Amino acid sequence: MIQLYHIELRYDGGIRALRDVSLAVDRGEFVFLTGSSGAGKTSLLRLLFAAERPTAGQLLVAGRNISRIKAAQIPRLRREIGVIFQDFKLLMDRTVHENVAVPLEIAGASRRETRTRVWSTLKRLGLGHRLDHRPRALSGGEQQRVAIARALVTDPPLLLADEPTGNLDPELARDIMDIIADANARGTTVIVATHDPSLLARYRHRLLELSEGRLVRDALPRGLASREVVGQF
Amino acid sequence: MRGRATRRLVTAGRNGLRGFWAAPLVSAVSISTMAAGLLVLGAYLLFVGNMRSVLEEFGSDIRLVAFTPEGAELPPEGAAALARDLVGVTGVAAVRFVSSDEALERLRGELGGDAAILEGLERNPLPASFELEIEAGGRSPAALEAIAQSIGQLRGIAEVRYGEEWVESYALFVRVAEWLGLGLGVFLAIVLGAIVSGTVRLTVHARSDEIQIQRLVGAGGLFIRLPFYLEGALQGGTAAGLAILLLYGVWSLGLPIVVEPLEFLLGPRAPEFFGPAQVLTLVLFGVGLGCAGAIVSLLRLEERP
Numbered sequence: 137m138i139q140l141y142h143i144e145l146r147y148d149g150g151i152r153a154l155r156d157v158s159l160a161v162d163r164g165e166f167v168f169l170t171g172s173s174g175a176g177k178t179s180l181l182r183l184l185f186a187a188e189r190p191t192a193g194q195l196l197v198a199g200r201n202i203s204r205i206k207a208a209q210i211p212r213l214r215r216e217i218g219v220i221f222q223d224f225k226l227l228m229d230r231t232v233h234e235n236v237a238v239p240l241e242i243a244g245a246s247r248r249e250t251r252t253r254v255w256s257t258l259k260r261l262g263l264g265h266r267l268d269h270r271p272r273a274l275s276g277g278e279q280q281r282v283a284i285a286r287a288l289v290t291d292p293p294l295l296l297a298d299e300p301t302g303n304l305d306p307e308l309a310r311d312i313m314d315i316i317a318d319a320n321a322r323g324t325t326v327i328v329a330t331h332d333p334s335l336l337a338r339y340r341h342r343l344l345e346l347s348e349g350r351l352v353r354d355a356l357p358r359g360l361a362s363r364e365v366v367g368q369f
Numbered sequence: 370m371r372g373r374a375t376r377r378l379v380t381a382g383r384n385g386l387r388g389f390w391a392a393p394l395v396s397a398v399s400i401s402t403m404a405a406g407l408l409v410l411g412a413y414l415l416f417v418g419n420m421r422s423v424l425e426e427f428g429s430d431i432r433l434v435a436f437t438p439e440g441a442e443l444p445p446e447g448a449a450a451l452a453r454d455l456v457g458v459t460g461v462a463a464v465r466f467v468s469s470d471e472a473l474e475r476l477r478g479e480l481g482g483d484a485a486i487l488e489g490l491e492r493n494p495l496p497a498s499f500e501l502e503i504e505a506g507g508r509s510p511a512a513l514e515a516i517a518q519s520i521g522q523l524r525g526i527a528e529v530r531y532g533e534e535w536v537e538s539y540a541l542f543v544r545v546a547e548w549l550g551l552g553l554g555v556f557l558a559i560v561l562g563a564i565v566s567g568t569v570r571l572t573v574h575a576r577s578d579e580i581q582i583q584r585l586v587g588a589g590g591l592f593i594r595l596p597f598y599l600e601g602a603l604q605g606g607t608a609a610g611l612a613i614l615l616l617y618g619v620w621s622l623g624l625p626i627v628v629e630p631l632e633f634l635l636g637p638r639a640p641e642f643f644g645p646a647q648v649l650t651l652v653l654f655g656v657g658l659g660c661a662g663a664i665v666s667l668l669r670l671e672e673r674p
Binding site: 185208211212214215219221227239241243244 | 372374376391578582584586588592
């Protein structure tokens, strides 16, 4: 699903966000991306949905070479990727239903299909009673679930989550992670960026650790089948 | 697949309408500013349109007179043949033959009470002539000179005359009016385009979060741009409609007051308001201007990754 070969990412001003990162993520995998603040987690996720282009190296996502992708092809790629942002990125002047419907409208879904999918997704996330509310009327946890619903409503093959539980209390964080794990169980490839050790301990999945832009660990939890592993935890 | 594309367009159109109503104050300020500009443009076009009609009337008075040799007899069949030759000259719209007797009658009429001085004449000294009406495109001094030269070479024509000085003054006046009109039109179009562009840029800025989110979840360029184009077009069209209504109101109320003092300029004919085709053109101009403003203001958005 994802392949990185010697990826470099340098921002204007010379800041090197990623240095010589090589890795592969298979279809259906659940991967944690961890590291301290500024380690390059968000930069790596931004590369994956083509918000940035690598300065050097080759990057393939869902069969497309992001290093060479044409600007006109980026929207189509993004329609295959669900992204959950740390700051939710909800439209505050739209209802919950309208927020979740945005990717379906962009995909050109019919009204009936949009209504059905939005309703079933929100119901699955426990927000069936919040359809007509605006995000401001919701708690932080509910807003995050709306953002997740928007990312999942199109059943994307790839889900990227940037600190999805960053501002939530432990119980809500567990709820959110359960929803993401459920999406993975239904076949979606998931990459979650987090620096929360409790999540890593509770959900035992493959772990990629970045430090100063370098991949310093690629490990599977003990007891899981081995692949090309840099370490175990 | 085609259905999905159509639905995307419909959604983008709906977003444009939503944007139009979502910020009513911005829309109202933009529409009223544009309407004020279009009102000035419309008033100017009305003035120029009516002036042009007056100039056309003046222009149609331009006559070129071709005289036959003095004292020569011109039988009716000879006059008819010469008239045919004259009509064949490029730029001549119509020909009227004035016999020497008719010329004398005219002179007698013009002299009025002094016509008695003509009684002592042994013979009619006035030559027969042809009065030529010139096509609209041939009323410039150069074109008239060319026509006069062509006619002067015809057998049976002794002299060609037209009011050279009057024609040159007329041509200069028309030229100045046209350049002035073009200059003002371009100036107003630029100012109005800048107003729309600025307003759309404000809207783009106000909706930058929405644009960013749409981009992140896979919206293509047209899906993002189309609502702004539609919003610009709606604002331009509404502003043009409003400007025409205001102009008509001012026209209806103000015309009776100004028509008499301006009679020296406009002549005796009653000034006319825009016809349906001109109203439609002005509305389409507003729509086009709104679209152009939106396109200009979104050029920089296009460059973003």
